[in-house]
Amino acid sequence: MDELPIEPVDVDREQALTASHIKAQWPIAYADCFCAALAVLKDATILTGDPEFKSLEEASVSIQWITETWTPDGQGSRGRMFLRS
Numbered sequence: 001m002d003e004l005p006i007e008p009v010d011v012d013r014e015q016a017l018t019a020s021h022i023k024a025q026w027p028i029a030y031a032d033c034f035c036a037a038l039a040v041l042k043d044a045t046i047l048t049g050d051p052e053f054k055s056l057e058e059a060s061v062s063i064q065w066i067t068e069t070w071t072p073d074g075q076g077s078r079g080r081m082f083l084r085s
Contacts, residue, residue, distance in 0.1 A: 009038060011034060014041060015034065015037045015038055015041060016034075016037075018037035018040055018041060019033040019034045019036070019037040020033070022036050022037055022040075022056075022059070022061075025059070026055045026056055026058075026059060027055050028052055028053065028055055028056060029052060032050070032052060032053065036053075036056055036059075036061050039061055039062060040060065040061060043062075044062070045062040045063065045064050046061065046062065046063045046064070047064045047066060048063065048064075048065070048066060049065065049066035049067075
């Protein structure tokens with residue numbers, strides 16, 4: 001992970017509340033709600049191939065769909081999520 005341009009982000013109260021509001025409105029895993037909440041709060045795009053995020057297309061969450069399996073390490077990306085701002 002140190003080789004990738006990834007920045008770990010601590011969860012704060014605002015993100016936790018946003019994630020819980022998303023969970024209350026959409027059928028998505030609670031952990032995925034934190035990704036969606038961070039995207040909303042940072043005005044970022046979720047880069048994913050996880051079909052569970054399809055339900056968020058109706059919400060105000062920006063999603064870029066991965067159409068083929070790819071990661072920088074060549075191990076595949078299906079089900080992984082990345083934020084792009």
